[in-house]
Amino acid sequence: MKQALTEKEIIRKVESGGVLSPKGYLAGGVHAGLRYNKLDIGVIISEKPASCAAVYTTSHFQAAPLWVTRDSISSEGLIQAVIVNSACANACTGQKGLEDAYKMRALASEAFKVAQHHIAVASTGVIGEFLPMEKIEAGIKALVPGSSEKNAQDFQTAILTTDTVMKSCCYSAEIDGKLVHAGGAAKGSGMIHPNMATMLGFITTDASISTEHLHSALKEVTDVTFNQITVDGDTSTNDMVLVMANGEAGTKELTPDHPDWTIFVDLLKANCEDLAKQIARDGEGATKLIEVTVSGAGSNEDARTIAKQIVGSNLVKTAVFGEDANWGRxxxxxxxxxxxxxxxxxxxxxxxxxxxxxxxxxxxxxxxxKAYLENETVEIKVNLNGGAGKGMAWGCDLSYDYVKINASYRT
Amino acid sequence: MKQALTEKEIIRKVESGGVLSPKGYLAGGVHAGLRYNKLDIGVIISEKPASCAAVYTTSHFQAAPLWVTRDSISSEGLIQAVIVNSACANACTGQKGLEDAYKMRALASEAFKVAQHHIAVASTGVIGEFLPMEKIEAGIKALVPGSSEKNAQDFQTAILTTDTVMKSCCYSAEIDGKLVHAGGAAKGSGMIHPNMATMLGFITTDASISTEHLHSALKEVTDVTFNQITVDGDTSTNDMVLVMANGEAGTKELTPDHPDWTIFVDLLKANCEDLAKQIARDGEGATKLIEVTVSGAGSNEDARTIAKQIVGSNLVKTAVFGEDANWGRxxxxxxxxxxxxxxxxxxxxxxxxxxxxxxxxxxxxxxxxKAYLENETVEIKVNLNGGAGKGMAWGCDLSYDYVKINASYRT
Structure with a gap:
């Protein structure tokens, strides 16, 4: 209880914050013609190579950009730029798709004067189509990264597909006597839109931390945030969450032995949870955010499993849409x-x-x-009275519009 | 290939067959006032105690009737009558619910002059409400089992809840030189209707077989039939499939060593697969039956897992509803x-x-x-080209009516 209060005191939300709130980052977005009349290629650049960790979809069919990003990170554990396109997922595209993803990395390397192995690549959009490389090339060349709020918004908009709103946030905390930020942007309207699925998350922080410890913090945090949201249980071929830490806040290097280590993990968690909830709330056809809390389980893992089962149930989702207090479901x-x-x-x-x-x-x-169910956020709480395990999950209701959007796509 | 042909030659569908097609069974149904204006209590009686095997829901919250049925079967492995009510599931009803289920068994024992431990009990309907015992008692007393086609239909109708059609079938095969039948009835419009979930299956056969071997045959068969259907992934507290074998066909006792053992298993499988497909086709709001066949997997189990994942995907289901040939999903x-x-x-x-x-x-x-997707049955075939494992699964599309039915229930 003490710890929770302390955490709330220390971790503060930065109003209108995003990927450029932490120090030492630039960003931008352009319209390259992949989408009609919308920004479709974006970039985040750190002023210097940053420690980088990423988690990827568990799909058996990981898309080409994920292989390239993994290749880059495995080289030195450092990333300086991440280049992203929407509209085309470059998934199920075989050898040519892989070559295209490497080519996209090379083009970004040239345009931003960053070593190829310091560049991460991400794509989202239609499965089974090749990247239109001429447009990609022209788009990357046209990108002019900057540090303004508009630059952040351009990036945050360029990565969207069927999302109805831009998703970003930033939190700050005092770590090692310095003000440290973790900002982020995400896309995903569920993992649900047909060939336009995919959840992408990009986190920037000015904390100083090694790749190894950043990876363990990200893994711990995604297990209780991004991995605990569901719109319809469908996983994309392109899902990826990537975090860059450039150390510009001037803290000592963070390790699990550092007295403020848990503050850093909580900061990262606040950021990821906020983005995850934004994605769940924007699930296709959604009218409500559903938040499930399970307590009294034998373990935290069991609690999370149960929470996710509840929030993923079509019966629970339709009951919430219908504002029906149906605990039997x-x-x-x-x-x-x-x-x-x-x-x-x-x-x-x-x-x-x-x-x-x-x-x-x-x-x-x-x-x-019924009156309670009219709220835009609906909380379901289950106590198993069988242990100390706790866990949460987030999702959205299942509406006519979900069926409409997914039944009428392409036709 | 030879075997498949042989099976088709040997296993024949009995037109308009059902639970009374095998020899030596009676059945009936009455309106006891649990449902408005519809039959709501049914019974199947074997002329003599029959070998009996059952499989139950894997839900952590098994309803009271399942405990009573398990108790009865565990006594001698013999069942002579199964008494079923719809409208009330007698689930999440605690000690009183269990007493009510035992009382229901006692009432059936008295009415049909069958030992209590030779009676199985099943319920389906609303969760969290007690059985209206006066109506149950009056209903059981009013039941007059018979052997006509109408008697079979009365039973088959009394077990329904939100189903739009009655589900029954019968197959026959020559075993040990005798004509053996396996007939069955089922209910379930998915596991999906709110507190009215539940899939129930009742199979009768005149084969001669021990309880032990009947159980292993049933387990083998349900794994590839009833357990391979899904409407929305929700499992009920009351699901049960029960098979009775009274030996009236006059075969020698069937064991895995009997030369016709596989014919018997195939006969049971034909019956269960037919009922399972009837349930999937009648899923709430469904307009189409989806049949998925996966081949080339490392094992049959892997193939079944993948087939069920495909047929359970909301994205695949909405694409089929929208007649959209979206292989990306x-x-x-x-x-x-x-x-x-x-x-x-x-x-x-x-x-x-x-x-x-x-x-x-x-x-x-x-x-x-698009033209193909206009059919009432849609077949999806996936070949992994990685082994000899094969498996099938069945489900239905996800329509506006699914949302409508489940969002507007109770309101």
Whole structure:
């Protein structure tokens, strides 16, 4: 409890913050003609090579840009620029796709005077089509990175596909006596749009940290943030979250032994959780954000598994869309989660309204419940009363528009 | 290939067959007032105690009737009557719910002069409500089982909830020189209707077989039939498939050593697959049956896992509803299956239309594909070219009506 309070005191949200809020980064976006009338190529550049860690989709069909990015990072663990295009995912494109992704890296190297192995590449868009390399080349050459708020917004817009809103945030904390920022931008309207799936997250920080420790912090944080959102359970071939740390804040190098290590991890977590929730809220056809908290599980992992099962249930999602306080669907989802669940002592709350206590139905006001479900954020709380494990997950409701968007695509 | 042909020759579908097609069974259904104006309590009775095997939901919250049925079967492995009610699931009802389920068994014992431990109990309907025991009692007393086609239909209708059609079938085969039947009835409109979920399957056969071997045959068969259908991935607290074998066909006792053992297993499989497909086709809001066949996997289990991942994908389901030949969504689903997938050599067909060959897009006629997708049954075929593993799964498309039915329930 003490720790939670302290964390809230220390980690502050930066109003209108984004990828350029941390020191020492430039960004930009251009319209290269891949999308009609919208920015479609973006870049983030660090003033110097930054420690870099990334996590990738678990799909068996990882797209070409992920292979190139992994190749770059494996070289020295340093990235100075990340080049991103929307509209074409460069996935399922075979050897030519891989060559195109390397070519995209080479073009960015030339344009920004950054070593090729210091460049990460990301793509999002249609699967099974080749990158239009002439447009990519012209676009990269036309990019003029800068440090203004508009430059940040241009990047943050260029990476979108079917998203209805730009997704960015920044948090700050005092670490080692210095003000450290972690900013980020993301795209993803679920992993759901047909060939336009993909969640991408780009985090910048001015903390000083080795690639190795940055990777372990990112892994820890994505497990409880980006990996805990779901729109429809579909995973893309191109999902990637990448974090760069350029050390410009002037802290000593952060390691797990550093007294402020947990503050840094919490800072990164605040950033990733914020972006993850923005993605869940913007899920295709979504009208509400659903936040599920599971407590009393045997382990944090079990709690997260159950939370994700609930938020991923089509029955729960349609009930929330219909503003129907149907706890039977929640217990149904808990029941099938691949986790240890003692069936005899489960509590379920919708917001603050108790509906099931010790696995036994509790009388509640349907009117009050319906009124609660009219909120834009709906909280489902499940207590298994069986341990200290806690976990959260985020998603959105399932609406007519979800079906409309996904049934009518391409036709 | 030889075996498949032989099987088709030997296993014959019985027109308009059902639970009373095998010898030595009676059935019936009544309106007890649990549902408005519809039959809601049903019974199947074998003329003598029958070997019995059952498989149950994997939900952590198994409903009371499942505990009572398991108790009965564990006594001697014999069941003579199965009593079923719809409208109320008797799930999440605690100690009182369990007492009610035992009471229901006792009432059936008295009414049909069958030992209590030879009676199985099943319920389907709303979660978290108690059985209306007075109505249950009056209903059971009013049941008059018989052997006519109407008696079978009464049972088959009494077990339905949101199903739009009755589900039954029967197949026959010559085993040990005798004509053996396996008939069945099922309910389930997906596992999807809110508190009215549940898939129930009741199979009758006049084969002679021990409980032990019947159980292993049922397990083998449900793994490739009932367990391979999905409407929305939600599992009920009350799912159960139960098979009774009364030996009335006069065969010698079937064991895995019997020369016709595989014919019996195939007979049971034909029955279960037919019922499973009827359930998938009647999924809430469904307009089409989707049949996925995966071949070339490392194992049959991997092939089934991948097939179920494809047929369970909301993206694939909405694409089929929208008649959109979007193979990118299929590869997306294959990509995230928890199975071994060599990403470089995958073929995808929609019906007979090849769309991906060796993981590389193939040009196809969009018009032809669209025309194919207008069929009521859509076949998706995936070949991983990596082994001899084969598997199938069945589901349905995701339509506006699915959202409508599940969002507006109770409101």
């Amino acid at each position: 929640i217990i149904g989802a808990v029941g099938q989660a691949d986790a240890i669940v003692g069936p005899g002592n489960v509590d379920i709350q919708l917001g603050d309204i108790l509906m099931l206590k010790g696995s036994t139905p509790v009388e509640f006001s349907e009117e009050e419940a | 299929i590869i997306g689903a294959v990509g995230q299956a928890d199975a071994i997938v060599g990403p470089g050599n995958v073929d995808i067909q929609l019906g007979d239309i090849l769309m991906l060959k060796g993981s590389t897009p193939v040009e196809f006629s969009e018009e032809e594909a």
